Each structure stands twice: as C-alpha cells, then as structure tokens.
Amino acid sequence: MSNRMGRRLCLALAFVSWSLPVLGTAVLAGEGIVVYSARNEPLIKPVFDLYARKTGVPIQFVTDKEGPLLVRLAAEGTDVRADLLITVDAGTLWQAAEQGLLQPVSSPTLDRNIPTPFRDPKGRFFGLSIRARTIVYHTRRVKPADLSTYEALGEDKWHGRLCLNTSKKIYNQSLVAMMIAATGTEATETVVKSWVKNLATPVFSSDTQVLEAIAASQCDVGIVNTYYYGRLMKKSPGLPLALFFPNQSDRGVHVNISGAGITKHAKHKDQALKFLEWLSGVQAQRLFADANMEYPVNEAIAPTPEVAAWGTFKRDATPLVQAGKLQTEAVKLMDRAGYQ
C-alpha cells in the first residue's frame, strides 16, 4: 500500500515538474513574414517595425549566429519556418545558397536598386548595406603618404607597428578571400605571412580593440571596418585616429555586405520578396545602413554626413560571390601563414 503511494508521489513529482512549462499560455505563432537573422536586433527591429506600420504585414524574427541559423534551416527542411535569412556577410549567404537553403528570385526592382557585385548572379541573395574594411592609422605617428595598399602593410617599415583582428572573424576571411581572387593564392600567402611578421602584439578579438591599441600607441596601423571607427570616434572624438582607403590605384577598398535571401521552402514567398524590394528602397535603406554607420547599397542614397566625411573611395568591384567561394581557401591560407 505505502509502496504504491511512493510510486504515486514519484509520478506526481515527475508530472508536476514536467508540466510546469506547459502551464504558460499557449499562443500560436501568427501569420506574417518570418525572418532568421544574424544581424542583431537593435539594427533590424526598427526596420521591421516601420514595414509593419506601413503595410500591416507583421514580421516575426529570431536572431542567432550564422552557423546555428544555417543548421536550423537545413534541419527544418520543407517545413522551414523562415521566409528570409539575413546575415552580416556575403560568405554565409553564398554558403546557404550552395547548401540549397535559398531560392532564386528575379525582380527588376532589386536589380535596379542593388549594383551587380553586391548580389548573387543567380538571384539567391542580395546585399542591403555595404561594409568597408579599410586601414586605420595613428594621426601623429603615421603620415598618410606612407600608406598605399593592404599588401604594403607587410613591408619592413611596419615591423612591430601593425595590429590586426583575429583570422577567425569573417571580415578578415572575406578580405583575404578577395585578395586571393585578385592576386592569387601564392602572392596572398606571402602578404599574410609578412603581416604576421609585422605584428606589434598578438592579434585581437575585435576591431574596437585594434582601434584602441592604435590610439594608445601600442601599434601604428591596422585594418578595421569603418563603422567600428565611426562608433569609437563618436564616443571619444579626440582620439588620434584616421581612416585611409587603400588600393585606390588598383582594385579598390574591400567591401562586404549585410544582406538577405529568400529561403527555399518559404511559406510567404511573395510577401518576403515585396519586403526585400522595400528594403532596397530609399526609406528602408536610410534606416538599415544608418543605424550602424554603414554604406547604403542603393547608390541613389548617399551615406549620412558623418560617414560621408570619411571621404569617398573606389570599391573593389569583384563580385562578392568570390568571398563565399574562396572563404575555405582563405581560412586554410591564414592557418598556414600562422595568422591566428
């Protein structure tokens, strides 16, 4: 008898503990567009909210890192929940497209608003804002005339004066991938090795740290994304830092995109496409790029005055699909070169 009570108690405990979470209210996910985003919430939510206000189409989203988002899309297969995938680099979009997770769409609006290098030729993904990766220098310790190209940062005169962010960051992987596209594996490997030789301190884990190290004279030059510079200068305007746009007499400054693609089994494909077209238009471009001091991908729209003040520059016009295709090779190359 008491043994049975023991069993009951045990069952009751198990039942209570397991059913607790179920006591919450059951709310079925509503209709609308569903987005998986590697671009963070503060940068996308204002855009989503504006679209929902204007059109009445609600947008549901979830943010995560690129890797888990791709696994999620693949695991959900035909029952995928997301209509749109947003990332902060071209390499991941290319990878998603190659894994068959995105579908091609054709849209005259997108073709008109987004320049060719910044969208997939097959129409599987589209750039929405442009991120430039450029050289930053200490204004009192370096004359801009001493700077010329990314490659030249490997010259002996920069020995012990260079700071870099880690090669694990997609920004550097794309930069090196595009260098491979422009100059070939062998030449790129030589350059990367010479960078490593010139390092003033072990590589950092963020662009902001690179900027701060240069400001503190731990080193004199580095490579960063422009919006990190913008963000830091906004906070401490007095820092002795300036941007230099390299490779102006050859291929131009390396740029990447934050972009999006429509998923293969999207449930609301038409709505997602309309949203994507809207994102490439004037109003959304302002919000999407300006929130993070990036460059609008639509050339009809000028960057904000503070971004424009950094100067105009020639961009590398190599199609960004190369960044995806050559990413694996770039990673291996940097490992071989000892770039941590």
Added chain:
Amino acid sequence: MTGHLVSRLITGLVLVPPMGILFSALTPSQGVWEHLVTLLGPLFVNTAWLVLGVGTGVLLLGVSLAGLVAYYSFPGRRFFEWGLMLPLALPAYVLAFVYVGLFDFSGAVPTYLRTTFGLQSFPTIRSLWGVVLVMTLAFYPYVYSLTRNAFTTEGARAMEAATTLGRTTINGFFSVSLPMAYPWIVGGLLLSLMETVTDFGTVSIFNYDTATTAIYKAWYSLFSLSAAAQIASFLMIIIFVVLLVTQRILPGHQPPAGHNESARRPIPLTGARAWFASAYCALVLSAGFFLPVIQLMVWAARVAPDDLDGRYLGFAWHSVLVASIAAIVTCTTAFLISVDGRKNPRTAGVTGSSLATLGYALPGPILAVGLFIPLAWVDRQIVSVTEYLFSWKVGPLLQGTFMGAVFIMVVAYLIRFMAVATGAIGNAMRRIPGSMEESARSLNTGSTHLWWNLYLPVLRGGLFTAATLVFVEVMKEMPLTLMTRPFGWETLAIRIFEMTSEGQWERAALPGIILVLTGLLPIALGIRHSDHARY
C-alpha cells in the same frame, strides 16, 4: 518501479543530443580533416595547459576558502560564507571582457601605470595566464560551494576525534576532513573543468586557441558541421571516460553527521591571523566580483540613458521565469535519478549517472544543434502524421507554438545542467548510510515515509545548492536559449548576445549588470537555506 522507469526515460532523453552529435560525426567531411589535422596537436596541448592551470587554481581557491569559512571564525565570515559564491552570477565571458578591458595595453590600469609611473612593460593579459586567472575566478565557486557543503555537513565528531587524538586543527583538517570531502571536491573540480574544456566565449576574447577553437573553425569557417561534430565527440568521449573513472574510484558512502550531534563550533582566529583570513577572502571576492561589477556599472551608466527602457523588466522577468522553472525541473529530475541510482545500484549505477551528465560535456552551440536536429525531425513527423490522419495541416507543434518552444527550452536546460544538479545532490546522497534505509525498512516504513522523512531532509542542503547553481547557470546560458526560444522572446543573456555580436561590449554591460543583480538574490537565498538545512 515507476521511479526507475522515469529516471531511465530521462537519462535516455539527456542522451539525445550527444547521440545526435555522434551520429552527425559519422558523415564524412571531405577535405576539411587534412587541414584540421595540422592544427589539432597544438590546440589540444593548449587545452591541456588550460585544464592544468584552471584545475590547480580552482582547487587552491575553492578548498582553502571553504576550509577557512567552515572551520574558523574571523571578521566578515558570515558575509563571506555566501558572498564567496557571488562570482557565479557573472558569466565567464563577461568577466573575461572586463579583465581584458582593464588590463590590456590600452586598458585603464596599464595606461595609468604608463602615464603616472612611466612603466612601459606590462605582461599582456591576452595569454595563458590571463585565461587561467579569469576562469579560476569564474569557476572556483563550484569547488567552493560543494566543498563547503561537505565540510559543514560532516559533523563535529570527525574533527573532535582527530583533535582528541592529539592532532592540531590544521593536521586534523588534512588527515581527516579533507579526505572525507574528496567526492565533493572532485565533483566541483569536474564541473569547472568541463566548463573549461567546452568553453568558447571566454577563450575567444583572449584569442587563446583551444580544441573548441578547432570545432568552431570547422563549423563556422570551413562549414563542416560533421568535422565539428567529430572533434566534439572526441572531447565528449574523453570527458565521459574521466567521469566514469572518477566515479569508480571515489567511495560510495560517507559517514553521516549523527542526528543528535551538535553543530561544530568554528575556531576563532585572533590578531593578524584573523585579518589575514578576512583579507584573503576579500581579495578573491574583489577580483572575482566587485571589481568587474564596478566596471560594468560604470559602462552601464554610460549607455543607460539611451538603452534602458521598460523592456528590460520583460527581459529580467523572462530570465527569472525560465531559470526558476529549469531549476525546479532539473533538480526534481536529478533527485529522482539519484534516489533511483541508490535503490538500483546495479542497473542504474555509475554508468547511468555519468551518462546523465554528458550534456555538460559538449560546447553549448554543439549541444544546441544536437538537440535541434532530432527535434525538427520529430516535428516534421508530427506534421505529416496529422496531415495523413486528419488531412489537417498543422504548424510545427514543438517549435511553432509558444508553449512548445518553452517546453523545449526547459528540456534543453535540463539536458545541459543535469551534471550541475547531480553533482550537488548525488554527493548529499552519500551522507545517507545504507544502514539507515535498512533500519527504516525493517521498521516496515513505507517508501513514501522514506522519501519524506529520510531522503528529502537529508538532501535539503544539496537540493538548495543544486537549485541555486542551475538557476544561475540558466540565467547566463546563451546558445541553447538562442536556438530554442520562442519568437520575439528575449532574456537578459539574449540581450547581451545582441550587443556583443557586433562587438558593442560596453552596451552589453547594461543587461550584464542587471543579470548579475538578478542572480544575487537566489544565491543569497539558496545558501542561507542550505545552511538552515539540518544536515
């Protein structure tokens, strides 16, 4: 036998993600391995150094502090007793960022030393010793809390016996109390080391490459989840073997404190010794808690005017809600499994309890996909079966509904943090001598009686420690929360992720400090309660 069945089912459930990962490891990863092989050697050596350093660090700090507050009285002892647990409220990656921010070349401290004293060379914190320091400060509370639990429950007699036999307190501590506390100490050590080995966030802030670096390189950079799963499986198997071996070596039962035994009186320290003891505790607590918290507050104050709004109430509420549910669920389950292991030592035994802790032996994001892939599969089956049976198209039940997603989230935490709960509860179980159950049974006491009057009171302290640890861990957890949360559901940890994903660490200080402050309450409560427990 219901209890047995339930605990079997749960152990099976915990095994789903590790099995999922082992399964994905079977897929060949073409081209990636030839490259990875060239990196793995040095990376595993780095992991080994880290394990050695952090292991030594947490043992020294955790055991010495636990011994100090358990056996002696000195100024501030009553505060330090629970205060030394406070670093648990800080995620290790936040501690890491604060330390790099303060002590790297461009940080506040070296800048001050350069400008004021002209001190040019300052050892760089972005190195092995820096990671070891930060991880030791972040993880010593595991060893401390469990070891203190052991010392305070061993009763006065053990030490009394030693001292009457002519031994000094110190001598008695090393020859009697310490060996008695081994299972607790090792339990805490294993938790810290599993965190160390599977950590990615902290080491990446220092850019110190370990075996997990190879896992993420394979997955995120070389896009080979199977190669990542292969390395992760290898790590998991090593950890499993270590767990199994330690479980077998450690003694099963422990002498209990007698029922009518008076609580041990701490020995008062006087003069310089007393102040030294206080200073030591204060130093560890300042380095592991107050210094980083002050820095976080300074950063948070800067961004609060722009960032702080009513939504933060919601974030905090979500964090507390889900952490509380997870703590209750995980501890109840761990309790069931320990009692089952106790009743059926042969079938449930050590292998079972080691298996139940495997969720902690995988890096968070890997565990998350290990759970998500089978989950999405089940959901797809549900969808197609209902469609077939009722020709009614439903959305995915588990992920598609708020209720389903919260359920999955709690299951995910249960799988992840079983190890933490069983560490505290399983050890408390050792305090129950087999004779106690036998005499209870011979008096024809029913098993309900056994539960309420034997297991629960004896395990109360362990249960509170376990619940506190799980609660705080869930508050800090990021990858599982990211992957399993319902749409639009944000917690404080998710907020930290949103800020740090674009490197905005100072903005992350705001959710960071709120997370720390929210985590303090359960730590204070949990420790108080575990002390009021009879054993």
